Amino acid sequence: MESLQYLVSEYWPHLAFVLSLAIGGTAATHAAMTKNDVRAAIGWVGVIMMSPLLGPMIYLVAGINRIRQDHISEQRNKSLKDYAPTHETSEVDVAVAAAPQFASLRVLGDRISRFPLRDGNHIRMLLGGDETYPAMIEAIDKATRSIALQSYIFDNDSEGRKIVDALSRAHERGVQVRVLIDAVGSKYSRPPVIRLLRKRGIPCALFMTNPLGLRMPYANLRSHRKILVIDGCTAFTGGMNIREGFVTAVAGAATAADTHFMVIGPVVLQLISVFAHDWEFTTKETLPYDIWCCDTWEAPMPHVPARCVRSGPDRFIVGTHNMLLGAFAVAQKHIRIQSPYFLPDQSLLGAINTAARRGITVDIVIPGSNNLRLVSYAMTAQLDQVIRSGCRVWLAGGNFNHSKLITIDGAWSYVGSSNLDPRSLRLNFELDMEVYSRDLAGQIEALIDAEIEQSEIVTLESLASIPFRKRLRNRIIWLASPYL
Known part of the structure; x- marks a missing residue:
């Protein structure tokens, strides 16, 4: 025992060096072998090599996909079999429905x-919390069998408590209720609504509780999905x-804008399939x-063809990414x-530039007033790349708009929870x-054209007029955009 203590006291720097090499080498090897994006692999290996002890700890928390693809895919296949059977369906002629x-x-x-x-789907667009939350509460109050609710952020505020009250009424009359909230998103309000x-x-349950119990607003592997299914x-x-910030009666002149959709029809089966998988x-x-x-x-007219597209750090990791690549390629x-x-x-x-x-x-519309300052800086640093190709970038006036909307040739739409940033897409x-x-x-x-009418166009000249220190700040933050 004394000899061991002597060795440790005399040679601890050498032991620490060997240990750091072993840990750093293992972490760097894992990053090199598991990352599909060469820039991500190089970045993580660089972080690990520059700090062989601290780097692997950061990589352990933020760099590893803890969801085994084979396990989650097996569950998803079971969910597909049980909740979205691919029984015979009539062929949809998109040339007639769209182009x-x-x-x-x-x-x-x-x-x-x-x-x-x-x-056979009826899809109704809802604008902001003024239209969306009352429609959701009305549907919850009409539920007779089941309610499935999934959200990234579910605040314990005036609007959140109204929805909790509606869910409670449904639960008391015997309706089966399940609520799934992201573990990070649940902490945007205190006390978290999960307690209520x-x-x-x-x-109710929290999706992917925080690694090491830390509260990290940008922790990896978040559920950003928003789903409510009634019966x-x-x-x-x-x-x-x-959250109440989207309701005029509460937020007043500072009300944020957003867009949501009510769906009746066969695509609801796909939505409940996604929820059922995440819940299981x-x-x-x-x-x-x-x-x-x-x-x-019993879907009202008009009926439209639609389908759900999932993406996440499993076999669907680039689902939305690849759909958008295809959509931009067919635009005429x-x-x-x-x-x-x-x-x-x-x-x-x-x-986008090729199109x-x-x-x-x-036309690309982005908020003039953004709720994430660092993301806004990084966005600004990248705008010249699309403007040089002939895209028109519009800086929207007014309050922050959280809408995620894409249309192609006035015939195809892509709507949902995905943002056009690396974190959302991967x-x-x-x-x-x-x-x-x-x-x-x-x-x-x-809706987008109305936003453009109140927007200011961004030009190469306006970007060049930004003071150098701010442009440098923007570029430095842009370098970290995959991690924002």
Whole structure:
């Protein structure tokens, strides 16, 4: 024992050096062997090598995908079998619903989503909390069998408590209720709403609790999905979280804008399938088909073809990314993009820029007032790349707009939870819908055009007029954009 203490006291620097090499080498090898993006691999190996002890700790917390792809994929396949059976469905002619050039995009969606494109859906656009939350509460109050609610942020504020009250009423009358909230998103308000839900006896859970118990707003592997399904027949999805800042009566002149969608039709089966998988992954509880799904839908006209597209750090890691690459490639007239966080990677930038160089009119609307300052700085540093290619970038006036909307040629729409940034497209669990409908695309385009009318165009000259120290700050922050 004394000899061991002597060796440690005399040779601890050498032992620490050998230990750091072993730990650093192991972490660097793991990063090199598991990262598919060469820049991510080089970045993590660099961090580890520069600090062989601290670097591996950072990599352990923020760099490792803790979700085993084979395990989560096996669960997802089971969920698909139970909740979204691929029984015979009528072939959807997207040339009639949208335009002939979208036939190849439909094939791409078949191979990426693994959900079938289903016709017979009624989709209604809802603007902000003033329209969305009352519609959600009304649907909850009409529930007779089941309610599934999933959200990234569910604040314990005036609007959040209204929804909790509605869920509580449903629970008391015997409706099966399940609520799934992201572990990080739940901490945006204090005390977290999960405590209130548990106090009311409502079954609820947190998705992917924080690594090491730390509160990290940008921790990896978050569920950014927003889903509400009532009796398996009516659903709400889109980009809206649950917080009072989107309600005029509460936030007043500072009310933030957003867009959500109410869905009735076969695509609801896909939405409950996604929820059922995430719920089972989190709680190990399997939700029975007869309570949580339905086989017939009384969907009002007009009916539109639609499907869900999942993305996340499993086998669907680049689902939305690849769908957008395909969508930008088939555009023939115009592309409209509204995004609160516009930080596409080089492949998406290349697709957008190529479309503009082909003569496609590309309009990109971003907030003039952003809720994430660092992201806004990084966005500004990258705008010149799309402007040089002929894209028009609009800086929206007014309050922050959280909407995530894309339309192609006034016939195809892509809506949901995904932002156009690396974290959303590669790390978060996201859920979007592609919709082949001139009517819905027209509504979304009208919304974006109204935003453009109150926006200021960004030019190369206006970017060059930004003081050098701010441009340098923006570029430095842009270097870290994959981690924002």
